[in-house]
Amino acid sequence: MRHTTPADEHGQAAVSVQGVHKQFGDLVAVKDLDIDIRAGEFFSMLGPSGSGKTTVLRMIAGFEEPTSGRILLHGQDVTASAPFDREVNTVFQDYALFPHLTIAENVAYGLTVRGISKAERARLVGEALEQVQLSHVAERRPSQLSGGQRQRIALARALILRPKVLLLDEPLGALDKQLREQMQFELKQIQREVGITFVFVTHDQEEALTLSDRVAVFNNGRIEQVGSPREVYEFPQTEFVARFLGITNLLAGDAALAILGESSPHSVRPERVQIADPAAPATDGTISLSGRVLETVYAGAHTRYLVETESGMRFISEKQNNQSPRTDPVQRGDTVSLRFERSHAVAVPGTAVAAPGEPAAV
Structure with missing residues (x-):
């Protein structure tokens, strides 16, 4: 090419x-x-x-x-x-x-x-x-x-x-x-x-x-x-580009089918994945997944969260620290709702569909 x-x-x-x-x-x-x-x-x-x-x-x-x-x-x-x-x-x-x-x-x-x-x-x-x-x-x-x-x-x-x-x-x-x-x-x-x-x-x-x-x-x-x-x-x-340029949540196979309604591979960047109160209603066009916070990483300008959903998939969420609280309101072990717009899941055409049993999100 x-x-x-x-x-x-x-x-x-x-x-x-x-x-x-x-x-x-x-x-x-x-x-x-x-x-x-x-x-x-x-x-x-x-x-x-x-x-x-x-x-x-x-x-x-x-x-x-x-x-x-x-x-x-x-x-x-x-x-x-x-x-x-x-x-x-x-x-x-x-x-x-x-x-x-x-x-x-x-x-x-x-x-x-x-x-x-x-x-x-x-x-x-x-x-x-x-x-x-x-x-x-x-x-x-x-x-x-x-x-x-x-x-x-x-x-x-x-x-x-x-x-x-x-x-x-x-x-x-x-x-x-x-x-x-x-x-x-x-x-x-x-x-x-x-x-x-x-x-x-x-x-x-x-x-x-x-x-x-x-x-x-x-x-x-x-x-x-x-x-x-x-x-x-x-x-x-391609999957390589998605992973090499920053961090991504890569959905493929059964995971993509369950969440997005299609099995082709999709990339969702961590900054597009928001953490919300499970009790708060989700808006139209928003995908909502319940999960538990496994880890938090404070990196100055932003904080990253590793969240495991009820089905066992792991997502990374990232938020900008644009406020100045002394403590993060989201702590390890909290039950949260992961939310992202369906349009923010971008198809990755050059990626093979994950085989059964492989991690769905990274």
Whole structure:
């Protein structure tokens, strides 16, 4: 299946991966992959370790050559081209800054190699550092900067060469949570300003949803689904996507038939499942299930509840902590009513029906 997308002004995708297969000995890392990425898009490749996403990035960069298939950049076949002959640049997780050079010298390195004049280098470096808001550290060494600052310098060094495509291999993975979230906003803002195609590899679901125009979800060397963050989260097309992108209650087989009136698999996200007083009447179109709270998990912005229904199915419910009580009114052991709108149970077409005896909800 080819995952196509609107082309650029010349009728071409910025990156086109056509029938690409990559094998390392007996290991098949990527299986007959087809995908187009448009110019100016922030495109994320999301998946667990070993799913093939980094191998695809390395093939686009030229660090690996496909076993078969083609890679085109803006319509030009670069499958056999060396990395330095491609109009791409790569930002790595480990920053790869030269410790003996100043920040300004690090950012200017690519320009120096290309023989750009000293005066022009100084002007471009100044603009690049201004763009990442680090002009004041130009004369420092990398060891004198924080992790977030080093990552921004690595980004400035990559962008100063104005590549047509910027490849980012888990660039925020080494940062702590707070700094990573801050850098997500900065990275997206920079991408919008420069208008360059970003191809971003991550295993962090929240990061992919936050940053991307579109997300490709990888599994076992294949793409399970491509779409906007909203599409892949709200309308997963396979069980893997439903489970990998957050938490879901997956209903299938007899459980789906009993609750929804049809046996085909459906996904209900925990935030769609509300906990109510069993005595309160349910509105039309609402599915109501009686159950007992097995566990509660307080996670700051939200609280999750594991509830077992009278028929033995287990559901996860999640509520935002948008009020400030000192104690949660719902406690472990409470008898509650689980409620969700029938329309919030989304069909998952690429999921096999659960066999008898398998868990109906997760």
